[in-house]
Amino acid sequence: MLSTKRSGDMAAGVFLVLLGAVFLWASTGIAEGAGGQLHPRTFPILLSLLLLIGGAALFLQAWRSGEGEAKRIEWPDRRGRRLWLGALSGLVLYVGLLPYLGFLLCTFLFVMGFIRYFGRYPLWVAGGYALGVVVFIYLVFMRLLQLTLPLGPLSFLG
Amino acid sequence: MEAWSSLLDGFAAAVSPYNLLFALIGCIAGTLVGVLPGLGPTAAIAMLLPLATLLDPAPAIIMMAAIYYGAMYGGSTTSILVNIPGEASSVPTAMEGYQLTMQGRGGPALGISAIASFVAGTMGVIGLTFFAPVLARAALAFGPPEYFALTLLGLSLVISLSGRELGKGLLAALFGLLTAMIGLDPLTGVARLTFGYRELMGGVEFVPIIMGLFAISEILINAEKETKYIFKGKKVEWLPTWQDIKETWAATGRSGVVGFLFGLIPGCSPAVTSFMVYDMERRFSKHPERFGKGAMDAVAAVEGSNNATASGGFVPLFAFGIPSGPALAVLLGGFIMYGLQPGPRLMQEQPQLLWTIIASMYVGNAMLLVLNLPLVGVWARMALIPFPVLGSFIAVFTLIGAYSLRHSFFDLWMVLLFGVVGYLMRKLGFPVAPMVLATVLASLMETSFMQSLTMSRGSVAIFVTRPISAAFIILAALSVVSGIWLRKRAKARQVELEESDA
Numbered sequence: 161m162l163s164t165k166r167s168g169d170m171a172a173g174v175f176l177v178l179l180g181a182v183f184l185w186a187s188t189g190i191a192e193g194a195g196g197q198l199h200p201r202t203f204p205i206l207l208s209l210l211l212l213i214g215g216a217a218l219f220l221q222a223w224r225s226g227e228g229e230a231k232r233i234e235w236p237d238r239r240g241r242r243l244w245l246g247a248l249s250g251l252v253l254y255v256g257l258l259p260y261l262g263f264l265l266c267t268f269l270f271v272m273g274f275i276r277y278f279g280r281y282p283l284w285v286a287g288g289y290a291l292g293v294v295v296f297i298y299l300v301f302m303r304l305l306q307l308t309l310p311l312g313p314l315s316f317l318g
Numbered sequence: 319m320e321a322w323s324s325l326l327d328g329f330a331a332a333v334s335p336y337n338l339l340f341a342l343i344g345c346i347a348g349t350l351v352g353v354l355p356g357l358g359p360t361a362a363i364a365m366l367l368p369l370a371t372l373l374d375p376a377p378a379i380i381m382m383a384a385i386y387y388g389a390m391y392g393g394s395t396t397s398i399l400v401n402i403p404g405e406a407s408s409v410p411t412a413m414e415g416y417q418l419t420m421q422g423r424g425g426p427a428l429g430i431s432a433i434a435s436f437v438a439g440t441m442g443v444i445g446l447t448f449f450a451p452v453l454a455r456a457a458l459a460f461g462p463p464e465y466f467a468l469t470l471l472g473l474s475l476v477i478s479l480s481g482r483e484l485g486k487g488l489l490a491a492l493f494g495l496l497t498a499m500i501g502l503d504p505l506t507g508v509a510r511l512t513f514g515y516r517e518l519m520g521g522v523e524f525v526p527i528i529m530g531l532f533a534i535s536e537i538l539i540n541a542e543k544e545t546k547y548i549f550k551g552k553k554v555e556w557l558p559t560w561q562d563i564k565e566t567w568a569a570t571g572r573s574g575v576v577g578f579l580f581g582l583i584p585g586c587s588p589a590v591t592s593f594m595v596y597d598m599e600r601r602f603s604k605h606p607e608r609f610g611k612g613a614m615d616a617v618a619a620v621e622g623s624n625n626a627t628a629s630g631g632f633v634p635l636f637a638f639g640i641p642s643g644p645a646l647a648v649l650l651g652g653f654i655m656y657g658l659q660p661g662p663r664l665m666q667e668q669p670q671l672l673w674t675i676i677a678s679m680y681v682g683n684a685m686l687l688v689l690n691l692p693l694v695g696v697w698a699r700m701a702l703i704p705f706p707v708l709g710s711f712i713a714v715f716t717l718i719g720a721y722s723l724r725h726s727f728f729d730l731w732m733v734l735l736f737g738v739v740g741y742l743m744r745k746l747g748f749p750v751a752p753m754v755l756a757t758v759l760a761s762l763m764e765t766s767f768m769q770s771l772t773m774s775r776g777s778v779a780i781f782v783t784r785p786i787s788a789a790f791i792i793l794a795a796l797s798v799v800s801g802i803w804l805r806k807r808a809k810a811r812q813v814e815l816e817e818s819d820a
Contacts, residue, residue, distance in 0.1 A: 169746070169747075170747045171746075173665050176489060186510075186511050187510070190508060193506020193507060204499050207496045213488065214485070214489045215483070236543070240543065240544070243542050244542040247538055247541035248538065254726065255716070270713070281703060281706070303567055305354075305362075309718070317644055
């Protein structure tokens with residue numbers, strides 16, 4: 161599924177038509193503001209329509225054209241999909257846990273996990289890199305540049 | 319003649335050990351801030367403003383100015399080495415520079431970037447020194463119709479940025495424009511395309527979008543391929559060769575002039591200049607097919623224009639007290655802190671101060687070259703770091719940079735979302751650059767269009783009756799026509815080649 165450029169373009173076209181339709185629907189509900197020569201929904205409606213029409217054109221062009229059939233999209237194999245999902249899951253967990261555990265803890269866990277998962281490094285090596293990054297963030301971002309980062313349970317360091 | 323003698327007096331003050339020290343601090347701070355993605359010069363200047371209150375006006379403003387143009391030097395480092403453009407103006411640098419890194423030429427790319435930044439930056443300061451009053455008056459002629467026409471000219475670049483996939487490039491640009499519409503309408507404050515979510519009221523910042531499209535999507539691509547090293551060879555080149563310098567000097571010179579002139583226009587996004595210069599070099603190039611695969615002259619042009627734009631931005635600030643961007647607005651705050659109001663009166667009452675600052679910019683540019691060039695080899699060796707380690711670092715610094723904008727977790731989710739979007743765009747052959755350009759231009763385009771219609775009471779003739787606006791619209795039309803013609807010519811050549819090979 162979606163293995164060729166043709167099928168990919170058709171799917172992208174359908175997606176953009178739907179996206180354009182959703183934006184168009186949302187645009188019609190935009191309230192009128194005070195003043196101004198044009199209604200605030202003018203540009204969103206225009207752009208949504210263009211996106212919808214453009215998506216339809218992409219779909220039709222791909223459907224009629226046979227040349228996209230020969231070009232394959234380089235999707236990952238099963239192992240690649242697993243690794244891709246691993247990377248994305250790690251990032252999602254990292255961002256998801258930030259409000260609770262703070263940047264320093266989450267960074268330590270994420271870096272250590274990422275290096276272990278993708279590099280198969282020993283735990284002490286991955287932990288060493290993770291600790292180094294955490295120290296760097298603390299000293300450079302928080303102390304030197306005075307950036308305020310949520311720290312969760314380590315808020316005493318702030 | 320007067321400018322020369324004033325400049326010499328300025329140099330005498332600028333090279334005092336005290337002022338040199340703060341120029342150096344500003345250069346180092348600016349470079350560091352530029353290297354760290356997401357943290358722009360605006361935040362750095364604002365953070366050091368309290369320290370500046372302890373200093374006299376001259377060293378304080380010298381330091382803050384050095385942070386501003388120092389950040390331009392630093393921004394190229396992450397763009398070239400790890401494909402994280404910290405600002406929209408660094409996107410073309412990332413597009414070409416990262417390809418060079420993967421070829422083991424990250425060091426030369428960084429070196430050329432530093433040299434071009436120095437040359438074009440110095441050209442910009444020369445322009446500031448001798449042409450400021452005249453050019454500042456011209457810059458004041460820019461009103462909403464001119465800004466709208468400028469954004470049209472910027473959008474016309476979508477054609478050349480789309481490469482072979484013009485239709486997909488236009489769709490990507492449309493998607494970028496729509497994304498930028500999310501949030502509150504800039505003129506009326508009405509909520510648009512928020513779908514009832516409070517978080518979307520603040521809109522989607524373009525820095526998380528850029529970081530997602532470039533950095534996170536790159537991590538995902540390398541993750542699925544189980545990449546061990548970004549650069550597969552063993553030896554990375556450290557410094558540019560004379561051949562590299564010879565091939566890029568013309569691009570550097572052009573970018574210095576164009577960058578400086580566009581930097582004069584208050585509110586003109588540096589990204590517009592970067593993309594315009596990138597497109598200009600592609601059109602001038604005898605081998606445009608190299609663009610997108612690691613064109614050194616493109617790196618020189620874009621980075622040179624960034625620094626020249628920074629210098630140009632000081633012209634309206636010093637001449638009229640009008641900041642041309644957020645960083646200079648904070649710098650203006652620095653002036654006001656000392657009871658100084660930049661403008662014609664300051665030029666008359668405190669010329670020594672202004673000329674000292676201008677002279678320090680020459681010195682600062684030289685300092686940045688001396689600071690950055692030796693470090694090029696060190697930075698370039700980042701390409702030899704195993705991807706499992708480098709990828710995790712890239713992810714962390716990207717997300718910290720995104721968080722630093724508004725201290726919002728929502729921005730982090732946007733980084734991840736656009737990371738997936740960027741991944742899919744790359745797989746399905748949608749060019750990313752048009753989307754970035756459109757996202758940057760959308761707000762200025764809509765606002766200036768609405769303001770123009772208010773000025774003209776609804777008549778669109780205003781865009782063609784004002785000469786500068788009309789000139790930009792004509793240029794935009796020519797850009798579109800020539801872009802389409804060049805594409806057709808390239809396609810015809812491609813067909814010829816395929817037929818002769820068959």
